Amino acid sequence: MERLYLDHAATTPVATEVLEAMLPYLETRFGNPSSVHSFGRETREAVENARNLVAGALEAKPEEIFFTSGGTESDVLALRGAAPACRGKGNRIITSSVEHHAVLETCLALDTEGFDVTVLPVDEHGTVRLEDFQPAVSDKTILVSLMHANNEVGTIQPVREIAVLAHRYGILAHTDAVQSFGKIPVSVKELGVDLLSISGHKIYGPKGIGALFIKEGTPFEPVFQGGGQEQRRRPGTENVPGIVGLGVAAALVSAGVEKEMERLRRLRHRLVGDLEERIAGIRFNGHPTLCLPGTVHFSVDGVAGNQLLEELDRQGIAVSCGAACTAGQAKPSYVLAAMGLEENLAVNSVRVSMGRGTTTQDVDRLTEALAATVPRLRV
């Protein structure tokens, strides 16, 4: 049985070009980029080349890109680096109820450390309303963190608009672009943010590598102390193969983003249309248009999401029943709860996330599998 992977929001396979670019840095080019000899110089050059590629993909300056161990670290570093640096002005932070755990839990921790965190609600599509932002602002507000696209339902947030409002009050704006980067155009200039997080393994790069964009002049206190790497903001010997891989992956996805976005949109349209026609009691979650092109999130009346996932898995099809559903557990996600989805529908939900390798045949195979499986599981 040929397996079908439809969980690209969880992680992606490493692109061949990425792997090929990385291999020499796992074999012969092993020097420490801080070494002054030729071994060090060749890896330093590779790191700076990758920095240029990531900066180019995000429309940032190379010196504004800081390599990290992934999306989680980028988020934590953004919040824990910027918030204490603005302590002189105030202690209030604004975020949303649908952020990734990396942001939400860091905010919760900061709240116990003398910061005051306001969590904005979302509407039924999972979108933060601009009119909820302004009342949450006070002269003590220093930072807002709003994700670009949601990892569960794919809804795209009004980050640009929030950043404009934030700057009006002298508030720093961070966005977690881990899910959006590579799937829709992401430019720090367009979004107007001060801090932005990305991760390698969501864009056909390796796991355990990411980057944080920190706009020039942004107040920032290092979280880790150590060596002088990454302008002292993220010390530690660089993960050279990972960085090289991230650079190539970032360049690849950003070069092809418009075309791939259109292709995935067509596949999404086909999948949603066919499922609507073939499966009674299906409802789609997330914003119908302002959403990631490859993500389809739905609930099916009378069928638990984890059961559906297990049954599809038996048929060789990999989907997800939430952000990263814990095996065998059907717990309604906090994102769906924040969107006001009733608990029974929230546990009956499945996320399909398509990617570079997904074809029309794959989408049709999923539709057929669901059409055959749902009535069987429905009680």
Ligand SMILES: Cc1ncc(COP(=O)(O)O)c(C=O)c1O
């Ligand atoms: C929106 C979002 N932020 C952050 C992360 C964490 O990224 P990483 O797995 O690289 O730590 C993820 C990963 O699922 C994500 O979807």
